[in-house]
Amino acid sequence: MELLRQAPSRNPKEVLTFALLVLLGAVTLLTTLGVVLSLLGDVVEFFRRVPLTEFLFAPEWTPLFAEPRYGIAPLIAGTLLVTAIALTVAIPLGLALAIYISELAPHRVRARVMGILELFEGIPTVVLGYFALLTVTPFLQKFIPGLQIFNPLSAGLVMGFAIIPYVSNVAADAMQSVPRAIREAAYALGARPYEVALRVVFPAAISGIIAAIILATSRAIGETMIVAIAAGQRPTLTLDPRETIATMTSFIVQAATGDQPAGSTASLALFAVGATLFLMTLGLNILAQYVVERYRERYE
Amino acid sequence: MSEPLLSKTQGGDPWKARIDRVFARALVLPLFLALALLSWLLLDTLYRSFSVQVVRSDVGLSQTFPLGTAWQEALKAALLQEGYTEEEAEAMLKDPKELRALLNQNRVELMWNTHEGPLRYVVTGSYDERVLDLPLLQGLRRWEELKAGLGEGERLVLNPWLDQTFLTRFPSRNPLIAGIGVAVVGTVWVLTLALLIAIPVGVGTAILLEEYLREGRLNRILEVNLRNLAGVPSIVYGLLGLAFFVREMGLGPTVLAAALTLALLGIPVITVTAREALRAVPESQRQAAFALGATRRQVVFRVVLPAALPGVVTGVILSAARLIGEAAPLLLVGAAAYVPFYPSGPLSEYTVIPVQIYLWVSQPQPEFARVAAAGILVMLLVLSGLYLAALYLRNRFRREW
Numbered sequence: 098m099e100l101l102r103q104a105p106s107r108n109p110k111e112v113l114t115f116a117l118l119v120l121l122g123a124v125t126l127l128t129t130l131g132v133v134l135s136l137l138g139d140v141v142e143f144f145r146r147v148p149l150t151e152f153l154f155a156p157e158w159t160p161l162f163a164e165p166r167y168g169i170a171p172l173i174a175g176t177l178l179v180t181a182i183a184l185t186v187a188i189p190l191g192l193a194l195a196i197y198i199s200e201l202a203p204h205r206v207r208a209r210v211m212g213i214l215e216l217f218e219g220i221p222t223v224v225l226g227y228f229a230l231l232t233v234t235p236f237l238q239k240f241i242p243g244l245q246i247f248n249p250l251s252a253g254l255v256m257g258f259a260i261i262p263y264v265s266n267v268a269a270d271a272m273q274s275v276p277r278a279i280r281e282a283a284y285a286l287g288a289r290p291y292e293v294a295l296r297v298v299f300p301a302a303i304s305g306i307i308a309a310i311i312l313a314t315s316r317a318i319g320e321t322m323i324v325a326i327a328a329g330q331r332p333t334l335t336l337d338p339r340e341t342i343a344t345m346t347s348f349i350v351q352a353a354t355g356d357q358p359a360g361s362t363a364s365l366a367l368f369a370v371g372a373t374l375f376l377m378t379l380g381l382n383i384l385a386q387y388v389v390e391r392y393r394e395r396y397e
Numbered sequence: 398m399s400e401p402l403l404s405k406t407q408g409g410d411p412w413k414a415r416i417d418r419v420f421a422r423a424l425v426l427p428l429f430l431a432l433a434l435l436s437w438l439l440l441d442t443l444y445r446s447f448s449v450q451v452v453r454s455d456v457g458l459s460q461t462f463p464l465g466t467a468w469q470e471a472l473k474a475a476l477l478q479e480g481y482t483e484e485e486a487e488a489m490l491k492d493p494k495e496l497r498a499l500l501n502q503n504r505v506e507l508m509w510n511t512h513e514g515p516l517r518y519v520v521t522g523s524y525d526e527r528v529l530d531l532p533l534l535q536g537l538r539r540w541e542e543l544k545a546g547l548g549e550g551e552r553l554v555l556n557p558w559l560d561q562t563f564l565t566r567f568p569s570r571n572p573l574i575a576g577i578g579v580a581v582v583g584t585v586w587v588l589t590l591a592l593l594i595a596i597p598v599g600v601g602t603a604i605l606l607e608e609y610l611r612e613g614r615l616n617r618i619l620e621v622n623l624r625n626l627a628g629v630p631s632i633v634y635g636l637l638g639l640a641f642f643v644r645e646m647g648l649g650p651t652v653l654a655a656a657l658t659l660a661l662l663g664i665p666v667i668t669v670t671a672r673e674a675l676r677a678v679p680e681s682q683r684q685a686a687f688a689l690g691a692t693r694r695q696v697v698f699r700v701v702l703p704a705a706l707p708g709v710v711t712g713v714i715l716s717a718a719r720l721i722g723e724a725a726p727l728l729l730v731g732a733a734a735y736v737p738f739y740p741s742g743p744l745s746e747y748t749v750i751p752v753q754i755y756l757w758v759s760q761p762q763p764e765f766a767r768v769a770a771a772g773i774l775v776m777l778l779v780l781s782g783l784y785l786a787a788l789y790l791r792n793r794f795r796r797e798w
Contacts (some may be wrong), residue, residue, distance in 0.1 A: 221722025273788025
């Protein structure tokens with residue numbers, strides 16, 4: 098904008114306002130710094146006591162036992178298991194909704210659908226965890242023998258519904274930015290609406306759709322209350338969705354609500370797990386941004 | 398995209414037309430699934446918050462009184478039965494401190510249905526024991542049978558767990574008298590302080606990005622940083638709060654530490670919504686103000702910000718709704734403690750509604766699920782209030798430029 102390029106004012110009031118705003122803006126930068134620093138100190142101390150190879154390759158996670166083992170593999174396996182179940186629900190349902198919002202819904206219906214999704218996004222996750230544990234699990238136990246009270250299956254299913262809005266909003270945005278001319282060209286060639294949606298718009302928006310899925314994955318990995326309540330707090334290296342497991346987030350909750358003294362290795366483990374979680378989600382978010390920028394179809 | 402092009406295609410292969418219809422219907426299915434799940438959740442929570450109980454009181458007060466007696470009378474009669482003299486009982490009821498203690502230990506409330514008839518006052522003691530806790534329908538079906546089988550000191554009641562005193566009662570290890578009062582006050586404290594911090598920072602950052610630095614390196618850095626912060630799981634903010642506010646700054650598990658943590662969580666959300674609201678103000682408004690000789694500060698604070706205010710406020714309300722439901726980060730900064738008193742200031746201990754619900758859900762006794770259901774209803778009511786307020790503001794002050 099030309100207007101924004103005018104010479105900086107020397108009026109003290111103007112300068113002061115600008116300085117104040119920069120100061121406020123700096124708080125967000127300090128937050129990032131704070132996250133990194135707060136994790137770093139305790140993580141360094143943790144790895145001074147526990148070798149990195151133990152952390153990465155030991156098959157058990159039992160920091161509260163008399164002979165503690167610090168292998169993060171069971172926690173990561175649990176996290177990935179729940180995430181996979183959630184994505185199995187969220188990807189098809191979320192993408193279907195995205196196509197509906199972007200391609201088929203009439204104007205007024207679209208606003209209403211978005212409103213419902215917003216409402217869905219607004220349900221506190223502690224409520225969803227309660228629902229998964231006390232309603233969905235007993236319901237599933239009627240059909241699935243051997244399903245534990247705490248299990249990743251119902252936690253994952255409920256979480257899948259919770260992350261539908263993340264998939265559908267981002268994906269619908271991507272589809273809506275595909276220019277109308279391309280759709281019209283397809284219709285002019287005699288394509289049906291489903292063909293236009295699936296074979297023209299969908300491929301054209303694929304970078305945004307992949308980004309939506311990556312972002313939803315990152316959400317699912319960081320989701321805490323649903324798994325802490327419904328998936329259990331017993332780290333198990335298993336892929337059986339009926340077994341009680343623990344995820345990285347549920348371990349953090351468990352350790353934080355327990356009473357280990359500050360500075361003990363068990364309490365440092367909290368930060369090591371938190372740092373792993375932070376790096377995984379940050380990596381996924383950066384990957385999503387990269388995918389969007391690298392593979393975007395550009396239209397004139 | 399504006400209206401879809403659907404209606405324009407006609408004729409052609411009838412099979413394709415059929416596929417099209419199935420396709421259109423299949424796409425709406427997820428929405429109905431989600432709505433069905435939502436209704437299931439609500440109905441189930443509502444149903445769980447009622448139960449038919451047989452309660453035995455061995456020690457403490459246990460009375461029911463007909464409607465028309467003031468509840469103080471009910472409490473007094475119960476005290477008399479307990480062995481207190483008339484004067485002692487009067488004095489206890491007059492002293493506000495004593496009264497509060499009494500009301501915390503004994504729940505006096507209107508119950509819809511008891512074995513002595515509908516709508517009576519019931520005084521429940523803190524040592525009351527549940528003998529039987531039945532789901533609503535099952536309990537009503539067996540009502541007569543249960544009534545006939547009542548033993549010494551036992552009462553049969555239909556218990557609506559969410560009642561007027563649930564909102565003011567304190568947490569307890571006895572599900573019969575556990576209440577959400579402390580958590581409600583804690584949420585009000587934490588949320589107010591958090592918003593006091595997060596609103597200026599969030600809106601200020603939005604103004605900086607939208608009105609002062611639309612391009613350039615600082616803008617790029619802040620943008621990328623904000624986008625990454627928005628993607629950080631909320632529990633990581635809890636770790637930050639634990640390491641920095643609770644331990645480093647020595648705040649301990651207090652309201653202030655929680656408010657700071659929650660504020661950091663809310664800043665990116667508020668920034669994003671405030672930026673959208675600022676962006677919706679058309680460029681012509683700014684240019685008109687500049688043409689009249691206004692400085693940048695005057696343009697921003699007298700023209701753009703007032704025009705964007707409804708949008709900003711709506712965004713803040715929605716962010717507040719998001720923050721109210723956050724349990725994970727606060728579990729790390731001390732909300733999981735058992736706090737049997739109202740927080741009195743920024744440096745007192747606290748708990749909040751979602752954390753209280755989490756604590757109830759993780760209790761082994763099955764009745765705590767009912768207490769949790771009542772707590773969830775309270776939280777959902779508060780949230781729907783906030784959403785309605787946001788919706789109202791959005792529609793009331795919507796402007797077409």
